[in-house]
Amino acid sequence: MTGNMRLKEEGEEEEGASPIIYGDVLELILSYVPLVDLAHACLVSDTWKHAVSSSLFHLNKLRPWLVVHSQTTRSPYLTTTHAYDPRSRLWLHVDKPPLRHVSPLRSSHSSLLYMLSPSKFSFSRDPLHLTWHHAQPPLVWRMDPIVAAIGPRIIIAGGSCDFEDDPLAVEIYDVESRSWDSCQSMPANLKDSAAATWLSIAVNGRRMFVTEKTTGETYSFDPATKIWNGPYELRPDPAVFFSAIGFAGDRMILVGLIGDAENVKNVKLWKVDEETMECEKVGEMPQLLLEKLKNGNSNLASIGVTMQGDFIYIHNTSESGALLCCEFKIHDEIEWSIIENVIIISDQTRMGRLVFTCSDVGIHDVHKALSSDNRRFSVQSVE
Amino acid sequence: MASRKLKLKCMDGVTMEVEEMVALEWLTIKQSREDNDDDSDVVIPISITSEILLKVIEYSKKHLDTTSNSDHQNADSNLKAWDAEFVNVDVNTLYHLIMAANYLNIPCLLDLTCRRVADMITGKKVEEVRKTFNIISDYTPEEEEEMRQQYPWGFE
Numbered sequence: 007m008t009g010n011m012r013l014k015e016e017g018e019e020e021e022g023a024s025p026i027i028y029g030d031v032l033e034l035i036l037s038y039v040p041l042v043d044l045a046h047a048c049l050v051s052d053t054w055k056h057a058v059s060s061s062l063f064h065l066n067k068l069r070p071w072l073v074v075h076s077q078t079t080r081s082p083y084l085t086t087t088h089a090y091d092p093r094s095r096l097w098l099h100v101d102k103p104p105l106r107h108v109s110p111l112r113s114s115h116s117s118l119l120y121m122l123s124p125s126k127f128s129f130s131r132d133p134l135h136l137t138w139h140h141a142q143p144p145l146v147w148r149m150d151p152i153v154a155a156i157g158p159r160i161i162i163a164g165g166s167c168d169f170e171d172d173p174l175a176v177e178i179y180d181v182e183s184r185s186w187d188s189c190q191s192m193p194a195n196l197k198d199s200a201a202a203t204w205l206s207i208a209v210n211g212r213r214m215f216v217t218e219k220t221t222g223e224t225y226s227f228d229p230a231t232k233i234w235n236g237p238y239e240l241r242p243d244p245a246v247f248f249s250a251i252g253f254a255g256d257r258m259i260l261v262g263l264i265g266d267a268e269n270v271k272n273v274k275l276w277k278v279d280e281e282t283m284e285c286e287k288v289g290e291m292p293q294l295l296l297e298k299l300k301n302g303n304s305n306l307a308s309i310g311v312t313m314q315g316d317f318i319y320i321h322n323t324s325e326s327g328a329l330l331c332c333e334f335k336i337h338d339e340i341e342w343s344i345i346e347n348v349i350i351i352s353d354q355t356r357m358g359r360l361v362f363t364c365s366d367v368g369i370h371d372v373h374k375a376l377s378s379d380n381r382r383f384s385v386q387s388v389e
Numbered sequence: 390m391a392s393r394k395l396k397l398k399c400m401d402g403v404t405m406e407v408e409e410m411v412a413l414e415w416l417t418i419k420q421s422r423e424d425n426d427d428d429s430d431v432v433i434p435i436s437i438t439s440e441i442l443l444k445v446i447e448y449s450k451k452h453l454d455t456t457s458n459s460d461h462q463n464a465d466s467n468l469k470a471w472d473a474e475f476v477n478v479d480v481n482t483l484y485h486l487i488m489a490a491n492y493l494n495i496p497c498l499l500d501l502t503c504r505r506v507a508d509m510i511t512g513k514k515v516e517e518v519r520k521t522f523n524i525i526s527d528y529t530p531e532e533e534e535e536m537r538q539q540y541p542w543g544f545e
Binding site: 026031034035036037038039040043046049050051052053054373376377 | 480487491504507510511512513515519525540
């Protein structure tokens, strides 16, 4: 917030009365107000409503939230939800009514959250997970499948554990007709790694890309044609021993750990061309942040990655240590930062598992959450 | 050691002398001096009242003193406490401080004052905000009622 903005003169004020703050001063002040409070600010008056809009557009724009769902590992699977808003650099506790029929929460990409049990398949895609869709489970029982939401379809692949089932089975759920359909199985090469533990996925509006985390062997799947394509080798650097993929906006990004688990030397980012599958390096994690990611432990076997818009959030899957974020700025330059005050989350991990989602939350979403779902957002101050 | 003083003519007609070291913290003044070849006899006109300028001088002096005499252990937290007290003033004064900080281009003061006012908005319901900032709603009674129905959490 620097720069010598020309603030317009505010006009005469009455003797003894507070000045009516509007125009540029108001917009500047609003850029410091957290999104959850802007939800109230825009109801103050029509002038303030426009000032909020303008401030969000010109001064301090919306940025995707990282939502951390912490869930106990046994029934009734109590869930606590926290969200990090990078626009204001603060953590919120999301107080919400508990979900009915809860089972373990999972996410494979961006804002998708789902639960799979023998009797039900439930999923939610909206930014604050206000709406849940409940469906019959897929035909094949799966413990650890990859799940992707593409347009009106949800794809479930792999993760089967029953000896009789095809480990590569793929089923597609059509949200509109509420029906399941089977289709071409996953490529045979993935037979021994056909589960979310081994596979990382990147999803855009048309296709899903699946990459084997340790080898970089990659396939794509188009739910419209139900055809798998590949293999492609996504290994831009032979020293990469672990990789994860995702879509940050239109960009397909590959995040790679370089070295080996006992001695990770770097973490690099590549942009992948969807058509040619060629990689172009776009960034590298600063060494200082890599140390924070390792959190004093020399071993870093894998990382969790979640992306939305211009943001990529990275966490250490084995410890509740550092949470890092990188943002694509102008000309796709990457700005790295560490997310402070993660102790809120650390406390939660002692209770259970953490699931990360990332969503574009706007004022409308906050309004909906406050109105229809009886949510309350409270800013967490750790000091 | 005598330090050079700059002459600043305030909006209310008062001409104030400010230590050069302090005034050069203000990027607008710094730029103006560079443009005028550091001519120390020039009286610089500024769109700020003398009352507000005094407060800005107080702020800059404190921050300058703290930077040069930092006993690292306590300096930071003491300064933070001092800053908090400095902006513990009415909205009217804060408003003028924001305008002054912007005009003189003092990023840290602008940040401090804006945050303070932002804090007066966070956590408040709609009516409270209106009261704090002396805002009269520009909605019609019907629109107001509709809003209360649609967003009860903002008004309860």
